[in-house]
Structures are given as structure tokens and as C-alpha cells.
Amino acid sequence: MKYNLSEVNALIKDRRTIYPEFFSDRKVHKEQVELLLNNAIWAPSHGLTQPWRYKVFMEEGKDRLGLFMREMYLKTVPEEKQKSIKLNRMTDRPARASAVIAICMERQKDEIIPEIEEIEAVACSVQNIHLTCTAYGLGGFWSTPKFIYTADMNEFLGLGEKDKCLGLFYVGYPGGDWPKGQRKPIEYVTEWLEK
Secondary structure, eight states, rough: OOOOOOHHHHHHHHOOOOOOOGSOOOOOOOOHHHHHHHHTSSOGGGGGGOEEEEEEEHHHHHHHHHHHHHHHHHHHHHHGGGOHHHHHHHHHHHSSSSSEEEEEOOOTTTTTHHHHHHHHHHHHHHHHHHHHHHTTTEEEEOOOOGGGGGGHHHHHTOOTTTTTEEEEEEEOBSSSSSOOOOOOOOGGOOOOOOO
């Protein structure tokens, strides 16, 4: 066996979403975020287009992101549907995280590869980020508020018209115990076709 399969299995099964509300004050260093991104870029991509792009918000950059998110929430959610708890999350979550990574997809100029496959490649890169967080003992949360798919978000991030922001990934040290998880057994989600 090339790698210790029991450790790989344990890493995959131990990956959890940990919300920024449960991050501690301990800071994640830029070098750690660089390692997350260096592992992210080894995700598979059809035609080696490598469509993933990352915008990393740290320090005062998180404040700028939080203010933009607050404005976008107020702009995109009808006033009668706005909730103060959600509005406060727009600024609180970036402030609680050590880093917030905007997960982006740069659309291939000649568009030979279907867009969905480019999105899937970026999603695979996020799994690499999340698994690396788990190995490091870092908490991670992939957030997808509705306004990230807007032209306003593209403009804020400096993305092209056909590019997409696919979410915000929050990184921080957990403030408590590592959460437990569960999944349905494969019998519930698998059909074997042998004939």
C-alpha cells in the first residue's frame, strides 16, 4: 500500500463544518493558508484548465469583506424578510475567522470544457482545502449566501463577466471539541449494476 489507508480514511471521516461562531481567538498564519491553497490546486480538472482562483481576505481585508456582505444582504433581501441575526453574521463571521477565502472559477476563454465541469473542479479543490484544514486541526466552513452569484460580487472580487464566485471559505482554530458526525451507510445511496 502506498499510503496508510487507515489514516486517510480517518482524515476523510473526521472532516467537519465548523462555523466561525465556534472559532477561538487563536490566529491561523498566512503560511498555513498558503499550504491549504497549495493542496487545493492539486484537484482534478478536465483538460487541465485549472479554473480555480482564490481571493484571500485577512486582517483589515476581512473588515472590507464584512461591510460589503452587509451591504449586499440589505440590497438583495427584501426588507420584510431581513433578519437581524443573518445581517449580523455578514460582519461577525469574517471578523471571527483568521482568513476568508473567496472560492472562484475563472471561465475558460474558448469555453471548450463545459462550465459545470469547471465548477466541479473548483468544488474538488475546496474538498482539498477542507481535508487539509482537518489534518491541521483547523476549522473550515464553506458558505454560499445567495448574493455571491451576482454581478456585484464579481465586481467586488475583480472577476470577469463569465467567472463565478462559488462561495466563501472561513478558516480558524476551533474553540471547543471537534464535532462528531455521521452518514447513511452506502447501502442507502448505492446501486450495484453487475449485469
